[in-house]
Amino acid sequence: MSDAQGQGRQPEAVKTVDDDTDRQPMSTLDAWVRSMAHPEPASLGRLPAHSPTCAGCGSENPAGLALVVDATEDGVRAVHRFDRRQEGAPGIAHGGLVAAAFDDLFGFLLYRVGELAVTRSLTVEYLRPVLLGTDYEFTAKVRTREGRRLHVDASAVETDGRRVATADATFIIVDVDHFEQGRATTLP
Numbered sequence: 275m276s277d278a279q280g281q282g283r284q285p286e287a288v289k290t291v292d293d294d295t296d297r298q299p300m301s302t303l304d305a306w307v308r309s310m311a312h313p314e315p316a317s318l319g320r321l322p323a324h325s326p327t328c329a330g331c332g333s334e335n336p337a338g339l340a341l342v343v344d345a346t347e348d349g350v351r352a353v354h355r356f357d358r359r360q361e362g363a364p365g366i367a368h369g370g371l372v373a374a375a376f377d378d379l380f381g382f383l384l385y386r387v388g389e390l391a392v393t394r395s396l397t398v399e400y401l402r403p404v405l406l407g408t409d410y411e412f413t414a415k416v417r418t419r420e421g422r423r424l425h426v427d428a429s430a431v432e433t434d435g436r437r438v439a440t441a442d443a444t445f446i447i448v449d450v451d452h453f454e455q456g457r458a459t460t461l462p
């Protein structure tokens with residue numbers, strides 16, 4: 275998977291079917307489910323966002339992190355800089371948003387393994403404050419796979435190589451039908 279973000283299997287943000295209701299547009303969900311139904315192991319290079327509006331990596335989500343992620347030899351990598359929207363203590367990234375970055379990065383490993391899966395558990399160790407306006411390199415890889423369970427690890431490091439946070443998670447492989455549950459969502 276070497277297409278630039280926004281190309282390749284990036285789902286279309288089509289909002290035509292239910293625009294006159296407050297339900298999530300069916301055509302958007304259909305396009306997303308279709309695009310995710312048959313993930314294939316990716317080659318090296320830029321990976322497509324999970325969706326244009328994904329809070330972790332979608333370029334069309336104004337409240338999102340807009341992570342840009344590459345497939346590497348042994349996993350995935352993103353260089354990310356948190357901004358004021360992700361502030362916790364003054365000048366420091368909110369821990370929940372750091373966790374979101376790890377969670378979404380783990381979601382890109384699914385392109386590497388060619389399976390659909392969702393987070394069942396996520397643990398973050400905050401080793402040092404993650405500062406706003408500073409570049410951090412996030413990397414993640416699959417540690418083991420046991421049946422439907424994918425155990426994954428990640429770390430975030432400063433440019434001098436010091437680790438500021440680590441994370442591990444268990445993702446559970448699911449069928450594409452799992453995502454049909456999103457159809458019940460109503461938005462204000």
Ligand SMILES: CCCCCCCCCCCC(=O)SCCNC(=O)CCNC(=O)[C@H](O)C(C)(C)COP(=O)(O)OP(=O)(O)OC[C@H]1O[C@@H](n2cnc3c(N)ncnc32)[C@H](O)[C@@H]1OP(=O)(O)O
Pocket residue numbers: 310313324330377378381382384385389390391392393394395421422423444446448452
């Ligand atoms: C490119 C594509 C992108 C795809 C799209 C990717 C988008 C990425 C976005 C970032 C990631 C997210 O935000 S994901 C969204 C946040 N996560 C969720 O919404 C998930 C909500 N939870 C669920 O829907 C459910 O709990 C599931 C599907 C995860 C699991 O339910 P289930 O299918 O009933 O499975 P269940 O029997 O409970 O567990 C399955 C197996 O895992 C084991 N297991 C359960 N919990 C644990 C655990 N903490 N640690 C170890 N093992 C565990 C069980 O013992 C069992 O083992 P055994 O009996 O099999 O041996």
